Amino acid sequence: MHATRTVLSVGALRLLSLLCAAAFIAGVTALVPPDVYGFYILVLSCAQVVVGALLSWPNPGLLRHGREEYVAQGSIGAFLGARLALHGILLALLLPAAVLVAPLLADWIGTGNCGIAGFLALSFLVMPLSDMGAVVAQATNRFLPFGTSVLLQRLLQVGAIGLIYAGAAPSWELLYLASLAGYAAAAAAAWMLVPRGVWKGFVVTREGLRRLVSYGRLLPVSIMAAYLITWMDTWFIRHFLDAAAVGRYAWAYSVTLLATTLLVPLSAVLGPKAIDLHLAGDAGRQRTLAASSIAACLLLAALVPLGVGLVAAVGAAVPLGDYRNSLPSLLILCAAVVFQAGISLAEPRIYADERLVPRAVGISVVMACVNALLNMLLIPWYGIEGAALATAAAYGVGMLLQWAVVGMHWRMPVAAGIAGTGLAALLAAVTPLNALAAGGVISVVAVTVGRQSGLFVALADLLPRRLAVLLVPGTQRAG
Numbered sequence: 001m002h003a004t005r006t007v008l009s010v011g012a013l014r015l016l017s018l019l020c021a022a023a024f025i026a027g028v029t030a031l032v033p034p035d036v037y038g039f040y041i042l043v044l045s046c047a048q049v050v051v052g053a054l055l056s057w058p059n060p061g062l063l064r065h066g067r068e069e070y071v072a073q074g075s076i077g078a079f080l081g082a083r084l085a086l087h088g089i090l091l092a093l094l095l096p097a098a099v100l101v102a103p104l105l106a107d108w109i110g111t112g113n114c115g116i117a118g119f120l121a122l123s124f125l126v127m128p129l130s131d132m133g134a135v136v137a138q139a140t141n142r143f144l145p146f147g148t149s150v151l152l153q154r155l156l157q158v159g160a161i162g163l164i165y166a167g168a169a170p171s172w173e174l175l176y177l178a179s180l181a182g183y184a185a186a187a188a189a190a191w192m193l194v195p196r197g198v199w200k201g202f203v204v205t206r207e208g209l210r211r212l213v214s215y216g217r218l219l220p221v222s223i224m225a226a227y228l229i230t231w232m233d234t235w236f237i238r239h240f241l242d243a244a245a246v247g248r249y250a251w252a253y254s255v256t257l258l259a260t261t262l263l264v265p266l267s268a269v270l271g272p273k274a275i276d277l278h279l280a281g282d283a284g285r286q287r288t289l290a291a292s293s294i295a296a297c298l299l300l301a302a303l304v305p306l307g308v309g310l311v312a313a314v315g316a317a318v319p320l321g322d323y324r325n326s327l328p329s330l331l332i333l334c335a336a337v338v339f340q341a342g343i344s345l346a347e348p349r350i351y352a353d354e355r356l357v358p359r360a361v362g363i364s365v366v367m368a369c370v371n372a373l374l375n376m377l378l379i380p381w382y383g384i385e386g387a388a389l390a391t392a393a394a395y396g397v398g399m400l401l402q403w404a405v406v407g408m409h410w411r412m413p414v415a416a417g418i419a420g421t422g423l424a425a426l427l428a429a430v431t432p433l434n435a436l437a438a439g440g441v442i443s444v445v446a447v448t449v450g451r452q453s454g455l456f457v458a459l460a461d462l463l464p465r466r467l468a469v470l471l472v473p474g475t476q477r478a479g
Contacts, residue, residue: 013147018258020154025254027161032170034247034322040172041250042109042238043116044179045231047123053224054094055128058086059135060351061215066139070198076139077201082208087128094124110243111172119176126183133190140198145190152189153182218361225364229371229394233387236375241383244322249384251323252330253391256337290408291458293345298455299471301338301416302446308334308424309439316432325384328428331435332388335424338417339395346402359405367398385428392421412455447471 028037062083066076102117109116134145160178164170233253234246308331315327350356371394378386400414423442427435450456456471 010143010147013144013151017147017151017154020151020158021254021258024154024157024161025251025258027158027165028251028254029320029323031161031164032175032247034244034251035242036170036172036247037175037250038234038238038243038245038247039109039111040175041234041246042243043105043111043119043172043176045227045234046105047120047127049224049227049231050094050120051123051127052227053220055087055090055124056131057219057223058083058212058216059131060219060357061212062132063135063139064215064351065211066136070139073201074197075200076136076198078203078205078208079212080136080198081202081204082212083132085204085209086212087132091124095121098124109238115173119173119180122180126180126187129187130183130190133187133194136194136198137190140195142193142195144193145186148189148193149186152185153179156182156185215357218358222357222361222364225361225368228368229364229391229398232368232371233375233391236372236379237384237387240379245384248323248326249329249387252326252333252384252388255330256333290349290406293342294409294413295456295458296345297338297342297413298416298450299447299459300341301413301420302450303443304335304338304420305423305427305439305446306443307439308420308427309436312427312432312435312439328425329384329388331424331428332385332392332421335421336388336392336395336417338413338420339392339399342399342413342417343395343402346399346406346408349406350402356405360402363398363401363405366401367394370394370397385425389421389425396421 062076062079066079069076069079098120099117102120105120106112106116130145130149134149137143137145156178157175160174163174168174234250237246237249311334312327312331315324315330320327347360350360371390374390374393375387378390380386382389396414396417399417403409403413423439427439430438451471451473454473460472
């Protein structure tokens with residue numbers, strides 16, 4: 001029950017952040033030209049890849065070993081000391097590198113040399129602190145940073161839109177500064193929520209450094225691959241097309257983030273739980289967790305057609321201006337949420353067992369290769385829709401491989417996700433009303449078949465009673 005309440009609390013904050021994100025996307029749609037948004041996304045993507053792969057890679061090790069230390073001693077001082085020492089070393093190497101590569105990056109993006117070195121340096125200083133604080137809080141069963149951090153970031157982004165609405169010129173620099181301010185606010189909030197006791201025994205030891213590096217030695221490759229999967233589409237689009245096409249695709253991807261942002265608190269809460277179950281060797285509860293994950297993905301896959309139809313109908317009804325051509329890509333990316341959910345449910349189990357980390361790295365590399373290959377093949381033929389299909393395929397391959405590694409029955413959920421993605425591509429070619437009608441009928445049929453087949457039984461104790469009655473035969477109504 002405590003875990004459920006935690007998920008709901010963080011989920012409520014995420015819902016608020018979702019509303020702010022929707023306001024930001026609406027503001028971008030109305031006020032920011034696609035090429036300006038494209039420049040912003042290209043600079044942000046480069047910074048996030050470097051920060052994620054080269055500055056944040058020790059964080060999973062900090063969660064794994066810090067959680068173990070916290071359960072045993074009530075503090076994580078030893079591993080926190082090692083983590084901060086590693087951070088200082090990495091910063092000393094990367095800040096000079098930012099100055100050296102900035103002119104080349106500016107030339108490739110097409111912005112001109114307008115202070116990109118300073119933006120990169122600020123990114124390296126500010127962005128990692130938010131994730132690090134959230135991980136420290138997570139290791140000590142404080143999950144609010146996974147709600148407050150995104151909410152603060154979105155609020156600052158909405159503030160930038162407000163400035164543009166008030167008369168400021170829409171520029172990628174303004175959007176980027178707002179993002180950095182959001183990261184800074186999120187970092188401050190995360191570290192304030194960390195209990196003071198975690199600093200007890202704070203020390204930098206060779207053993208702590210060794211264990212963090214040993215756990216995370218392959219993670220830079222894995223994290224780099226994960227960020228490349230997120231951002232490489234925009235880079236290939238920039239190569240084959242232009243910054244405006246980047247902006248349109250990034251707009252579609254940002255809209256799908258409104259849905260996937262709700263997956264983060266679930267994964268965050270499952271992380272410590274998966275570690276505890278692994279350390280306790282509780283195979284029975286691990287199987288129960290796996291059954292719930294499978295049922296959740298099947299339910300999500302059944303609802304995808306209706307969701308895609310609703311997105312198509314809403315997209316046709318609202319003024320999208322220069323971003324209207326992004327709708328087909330948006331529908332395909334919405335369908336791929338099934339695969340992203342599957343990955344979010346499997347990753348905590350993988351990273352709870354350090355023996356599986358090398359396999360996770362290999363899976364991330366395979367996903368990145370699939371995405372890159374399909375981008376090269378599909379974008380020249382289908383434009384930004386090709387990039388969306390490439391991303392969906394990469395996530396599908398990743399879900400299949402991750403579920404196979406942890407021994408979860410993957411065939412039916414993956415097949416359902418593939419069918420949903422193909423259906424989204426088809427619905428993108430019909431009128432919005434037909435898409436909504438067809439999607440609604442298919443979802444009703446899929447949910448009915450799933451209910452009668454008992455595919456959602458594992459969710460009976462996790463769902464509110466009124467909803468469980470609809471999805472699980474034999475469930476008694478409350479009262």
